[in-house]
Amino acid sequence: MLRTDRLDAYYGLFQALFGLSFQVGRGETVALIGSNGAGKSTLLRSIVGSVRTRRDGVFLDDQAIGGDSERTQLNRGIALVPEGRRLFPSLTVLENLQLAARNGRSGPWSVERLMREFPVMEAFQHRPATALSGGQQQLVALSRALVCNPRYLLCDEISLGLSPVAVNEVYDLLGRARNDGLAVVLVEQNVKRALAESDRYYCIQKGRVVLEGASESADQAQVAQAYFGV
Numbered sequence: 001m002l003r004t005d006r007l008d009a010y011y012g013l014f015q016a017l018f019g020l021s022f023q024v025g026r027g028e029t030v031a032l033i034g035s036n037g038a039g040k041s042t043l044l045r046s047i048v049g050s051v052r053t054r055r056d057g058v059f060l061d062d063q064a065i066g067g068d069s070e071r072t073q074l075n076r077g078i079a080l081v082p083e084g085r086r087l088f089p090s091l092t093v094l095e096n097l098q099l100a101a102r103n104g105r106s107g108p109w110s111v112e113r114l115m116r117e118f119p120v121m122e123a124f125q126h127r128p129a130t131a132l133s134g135g136q137q138q139l140v141a142l143s144r145a146l147v148c149n150p151r152y153l154l155c156d157e158i159s160l161g162l163s164p165v166a167v168n169e170v171y172d173l174l175g176r177a178r179n180d181g182l183a184v185v186l187v188e189q190n191v192k193r194a195l196a197e198s199d200r201y202y203c204i205q206k207g208r209v210v211l212e213g214a215s216e217s218a219d220q221a222q223v224a225q226a227y228f229g230v
């Protein structure tokens with residue numbers, strides 16, 4: 001299990017998270033819902049160590065791991081697909097994936113398997129990563145995390161700005177990874193989709209959890225109220 005325990009996070013003097021406790025079990029998908037600036041990205045960044053945190057603010061299977069580098073968390077099996085993708089522009093799709101695979105863990109996902117299961121990616125494998133459409137780039141960004149064979153995948157706004165077809169492709173790939181037992185934390189602006197894709201959800205407002213529960217039985221009105229803070 002991956003969890004945070006009363007996590008605080010700061011940017012300089014500005015406090016973005018206030019005692020935030022959250023957890024995701026193995027093989028589970030959890031959605032983080034909240035308006036812009038609520039602290040969802042900060043929570044993901046704190047877990048992977050790109051925002052500084054207390055050691056005992058983040059636990060993996062009851063081991064305190066807060067504050068370790070993104071590299072160390074990746075070796076432990078926690079990978080982040082950041083908002084904005086951040087692919088290497090000078091590398092081709094294939095090179096982006098190969099580089100990630102070399103630095104990752106061994107497991108069910110390989111560059112070859114991705115190419116086999118996603119012929120569309122094979123078709124553009126030799127193109128520079130940033131010469132692709134937004135949807136294609138997002139597939140590559142997700143694939144780059146998958147070839148590291150994480151146990152926990154943290155996805156920050158993976159469908160933002162994509163066409164409906166591209167969104168479905170991205171969730172199709174994510175679904176295959178989940179079938180392999182991967183746990184997912186999903187930051188998703190589309191509340192309906194977030195609930196449909198997840199087992200449990202947390203609504204975050206101004207750096208605090210204001211509502212949580214099973215996604216299947218979520219009360220849409222309550223979630224909307226928590227989302228907008230009205």
Ligand SMILES: Nc1ncnc2c1ncn2[C@@H]1O[C@H](COP(=O)(O)OP(=O)(O)OP(=O)(O)O)[C@@H](O)[C@H]1O
Pocket residue numbers: 011014016034035036037038039040041042043
């Ligand atoms: N690098 C930064 N420096 C200073 N403040 C930041 C920084 N990044 C985020 N913040 C602030 O921290 C708070 C939480 O931001 P965060 O990006 O985590 O929100 P979010 O829920 O992910 O929203 P969004 O959907 O806009 O990304 C906001 O008030 C934001 O302005």
